[in-house]
Amino acid sequence: MEDYTNEPKKKSGKKVLKMIVNKIIHPNIISLIVVAVIVGGLFFFIGKVSNSEPEPEHKEVVTQLSLKDIGTLSTQEAYVTVVEAMDENRKLYDAEDAPDVPLTNSVCVFSHDFQITAGYDFEKIKPTIKQKTDSQKGVITVPLPDANILTSGMLSDKEEVYYERESIFNNLSEAKKAELRAEMGDKAENIVVENGLLDKAKSNAKKVLKNFIYNIYDSNDYDIVFEDVKE
Numbered sequence: 001m002e003d004y005t006n007e008p009k010k011k012s013g014k015k016v017l018k019m020i021v022n023k024i025i026h027p028n029i030i031s032l033i034v035v036a037v038i039v040g041g042l043f044f045f046i047g048k049v050s051n052s053e054p055e056p057e058h059k060e061v062v063t064q065l066s067l068k069d070i071g072t073l074s075t076q077e078a079y080v081t082v083v084e085a086m087d088e089n090r091k092l093y094d095a096e097d098a099p100d101v102p103l104t105n106s107v108c109v110f111s112h113d114f115q116i117t118a119g120y121d122f123e124k125i126k127p128t129i130k131q132k133t134d135s136q137k138g139v140i141t142v143p144l145p146d147a148n149i150l151t152s153g154m155l156s157d158k159e160e161v162y163y164e165r166e167s168i169f170n171n172l173s174e175a176k177k178a179e180l181r182a183e184m185g186d187k188a189e190n191i192v193v194e195n196g197l198l199d200k201a202k203s204n205a206k207k208v209l210k211n212f213i214y215n216i217y218d219s220n221d222y223d224i225v226f227e228d229v230k231e
Contacts, residue, residue: 065126065127065128065129065140065213065216067122067123067125067126067127067209067212068122068123069212070122070123070208070212071121071122071123072119072120072121072122072123072150073119073120073122073205073208074117074118074119074150074151074201075118075119075120075147075200075201075202075204075205075208076117076118076119076147076197076198076200076201076204077115077116077117077118078115078116078117078118078192078195078197079113079114079115079116080113080114080116080188080191080192081111081112081113081114081158082111082112082114082184082185082187082188082191083109083110083111083162084109084110084111084180084183084184085107085108085109085110086106086107086108086109086172086176086177086180087105087106087107088105088106088107088170088172088173088176089101089104089105089106089170090104090169090170101169101170103167103169104167104169104170105165105167105170106165106166106167106170106171106172107163107164107165107166108161108163108164108165108166108172109161109162109163109164110159110160110161110162110164111159111160111162112154112155112158112159112181112184113154113155113158114152114153114154114155114184114185114188115151115152115153115155116149116151116152116153116188116189116192116197117149117150117151117152118147118148118149118150118197118198118200118201119147119148119150119201119205120147120148120201120205122209125142125143125144126143127140127141127142127143127213128140128141129141129217129222132221132222137220137221137222137223138217138221138222138223139222139223139224139225140213140217140222140223140224140225141225141227142209142213142224142225142226142227143227143229144202144205144206144209144226144227144228144229145228145229145230145231146198146202146230146231147197147198147199147201147202147205148198149189149193149197149198152185152188152189153185154181154184154185206226209224209226210224
């Protein structure tokens with residue numbers, strides 16, 4: 001005969017154990033355990049980070065600022081009038097000291113207006129930047145040579161003749177007039193340079209560069225220093 005006396009006891013024991021587990025390990029308690037594990041992991045990670053070696057101190061970095069967006073720019077222009085005279089006689093023979101032929105004197109006094117501009121090819125200028133720190137402003141150094149003449153031209157509709165007397169025996173040569181006009185152009189450039197064209201162009205270039213740079217960098221954080229250089 002089989003003994004069934006222990007079977008109810010086994011089933012009763014399982015039920016009791018299940019009830020104990022359900023009572024003790026409630027689903028909410030399980031959630032709290034998971035959260036505790038996550039929080040503990042975060043504290044462990046933070047402790048590892050805080051105990052790691054400190055990052056090296058910030059070092060000042062020198063970089064370059066491109067001015068290619070400005071390109072070649074005229075920063076000053078000038079207008080000048082140059083007066084010249086042609087006074088020619090035909091010669092008895094081909095020599096500078098040869099005597100003049102009578103009644104062959106021709107004279108023309110005229111002027112031309114010239115427009116001359118000066119400035120820079122800013123793409124060739126390479127500023128350097130010393131980054132700002134917590135204790136001092138940054139410095140942008142701009143190497144700036146002397147300005148160059150960019151254009152020089154005669155205004156074709158601005159010729160004026162003050163006096164002209166031309167001998168029927170000696171017409172003034174157009175080739176010599178062209179040579180004289182070229183000389184007048186050189187003289188015009190010398191006049192405007194002597195009157196400070198290049199200096200004014202350089203001064204205006206500094207204003208242009210300041211406006212351009214301070215549109216990119218905050219003037220409260222950076223100073224601009226212009227460095228005179230020779231090309």
